[in-house]
Amino acid sequence: MEANACKTLVLRSLESDRMDLDTFIPAFYQRLFEVCPEARAIFPTDTARLEAKILASLTHLAEALESTERLDGILMKLGNMHRKMEISDAHFGQFISSFTSTLAAILGSEWSQDTEEAWTQFLRFVAKRMSFFAASEPAGEVF
Numbered sequence: 001m002e003a004n005a006c007k008t009l010v011l012r013s014l015e016s017d018r019m020d021l022d023t024f025i026p027a028f029y030q031r032l033f034e035v036c037p038e039a040r041a042i043f044p045t046d047t048a049r050l051e052a053k054i055l056a057s058l059t060h061l062a063e064a065l066e067s068t069e070r071l072d073g074i075l076m077k078l079g080n081m082h083r084k085m086e087i088s089d090a091h092f093g094q095f096i097s098s099f100t101s102t103l104a105a106i107l108g109s110e111w112s113q114d115t116e117e118a119w120t121q122f123l124r125f126v127a128k129r130m131s132f133f134a135a136s137e138p139a140g141e142v143f
């Protein structure tokens, strides 16, 4: 899907009247921990704190969709932060499918094949850039 069409669809779902992030985020984690129980152990038990951060980060990412540079700045920080967790492609895959299926449930009739394609493409891009930065030299550490 063309990048602008992808961004438009991602933003449309985030801005939808049906979208309630306070419901979405806990539902997403519940689904993720169901399909990927081993992920539970590496997440902090204080999920309220984590949920608030993810929520802020999602909004931040969505706002940066217009600018590849801003987006990459955020993804570099996220990649750095996830480095020590050594997340596998399978984990990213479970993260993405839990995310899109929770979104589908919350958006109901506003969810379509195109929206699914847009979110999957966007989250795969995010995961790819995070993995790239996680595999690079940690920013700011010079030996």
Ligand code: HEM
Residues within 6 Å of the ligand: 039, 042, 043, 044, 050, 053, 054, 057, 058, 078, 081, 082, 085, 087, 091, 092, 095, 123, 126, 127
């Ligand atoms: C598209 C993929 C992902 C995005 C956008 C993402 C985003 C985030 C954000 C924004 C935070 C909070 C950062 C902060 O503390 O300020 C976070 C924390 C965390 N993420 Fe991810 N994440 C992704 C994938 C994953 C995956 C696949 C795993 C492992 C299965 C994972 C494990 C964690 C853990 C354990 C923390 C908590 C760190 C802590 O506070 O102790 N993430 N993630």
